[in-house]
Amino acid sequence: MNVQAVAERLDDAAREARALPGGTTGLTTTDEAYAVQQALVARKVARGERITGFKLGFTSVAKMRQMGVSDLIHGRITDRMEVADGGSLDTTRLIHPRVEPEVAFLLGDVLRPGGDPSAAVAAVAPALEVIDSRYDGFRFSLPEVIADNTSAAGYALGPWSAPGDLGNLGVLLELDGRLAQTGSTAAILGHPLRALAAAARLAGELPAGTVILAGAATAAVPLPPGTHVRATVAGLGTVALTTDKGVTA
Numbered sequence: 001m002n003v004q005a006v007a008e009r010l011d012d013a014a015r016e017a018r019a020l021p022g023g024t025t026g027l028t029t030t031d032e033a034y035a036v037q038q039a040l041v042a043r044k045v046a047r048g049e050r051i052t053g054f055k056l057g058f059t060s061v062a063k064m065r066q067m068g069v070s071d072l073i074h075g076r077i078t079d080r081m082e083v084a085d086g087g088s089l090d091t092t093r094l095i096h097p098r099v100e101p102e103v104a105f106l107l108g109d110v111l112r113p114g115g116d117p118s119a120a121v122a123a124v125a126p127a128l129e130v131i132d133s134r135y136d137g138f139r140f141s142l143p144e145v146i147a148d149n150t151s152a153a154g155y156a157l158g159p160w161s162a163p164g165d166l167g168n169l170g171v172l173l174e175l176d177g178r179l180a181q182t183g184s185t186a187a188i189l190g191h192p193l194r195a196l197a198a199a200a201r202l203a204g205e206l207p208a209g210t211v212i213l214a215g216a217a218t219a220a221v222p223l224p225p226g227t228h229v230r231a232t233v234a235g236l237g238t239v240a241l242t243t244d245k246g247v248t249a
C-alpha cells in the first residue's frame with residue numbers, strides 16, 4: 001500500500017465525481033488510513049484550500065447502524081466545503097451526496113487533550129453536513145472511509161449562539177418542507193460536548209477559531225439536485241441550503 005498513490009486515487013475520484021470500487025485500496029489499518037487522509041488533505045491545501053476545522057463521524061448509534069461500523073472517526077473540513085446558510089451547493093461536482101443534521105462548535109480558546117471542552121467553546125450552531133463517499137454505493141471498510149477524509153464534502157453553519165445546555169435538544173431534518181429525520185442531540189455520544197472532548201483526544205491540540213462538526217444526530221439521507229434542505233435544533237435555530245446544478249459552493 002502506497003500512501004501517496006491511494007491519496008491520489010481518492011483525490012482524483014472526488015475531483016472527477018467518479019466513485020471507486022470499495023475494497024481496492026489495500027488499506028488494512030487505521031494508522032495507514034489516517035496517513036492517507038493526511039496526504040489527501042495536504043493535496044487540497046496545496047491547491048489553496050484552507051482547513052477550517054475538524055469533523056467527527058459515527059458519533060451516533062443511528063449512523064453506526066446505517067454504515068455497519070462501531071468506531072468513532074475524524075476528518076478535516078475546509079473553506080471550499082463551506083456553503084453559506086441559505087446558499088447553494090453545486091451537486092454536479094458530487095457523486096451521490098447525503099445530508100445529515102449536526103451541531104457545530106466554535107472554539108474561543110485552545111482545547112488540549114483532556115481539557116475541559118465547555119471552557120474552550122465560544123459558540124454553538126445548528127449545522128448541515130453533506131457527505132459524499134468516494135466509494136461506490138457508500139460501501140467501504142473502516143480504514144477506507146477514514147482515508148477518504150470521512151466522506152467530507154460540504155457543510156453549512158446556522159447562527160452562532162452562546163452555548164447553553166446541549167444535552168437533549170430536538171433535531172429535525174426537512175427536505176423540501178417534508179420531515180425526513182427526527183432525533184436528539186443526546187444521540188451524539190450521549191452529549192455533543194463528549195464529541196468535542198473526543199475531537200481533542202483524537203486530533204491533539206485544537207486552536208482557537210477551529211470549527212468542529214460534532215457528528216450527526218440522525219442517519220444521513222440522500223440529497224438530490226434541486227432540493228431545499230433545512231435542519232432545526234431546538235433552542236439553536238435553523239440552517240438551510242439548496243442543491244442547485246451549475247452553482248459552485
Ligand code: 0L1
Nearest residue numbers: 056057058131133150151
Ligand atoms: O458521520 C460522518 O460524518 C461520517 C461519514 C462517513 C461515513 C459515511 O460516508 O456515511
Ligand code: MG
Nearest residue numbers: 057129215216
Ligand atoms: Mg457527519
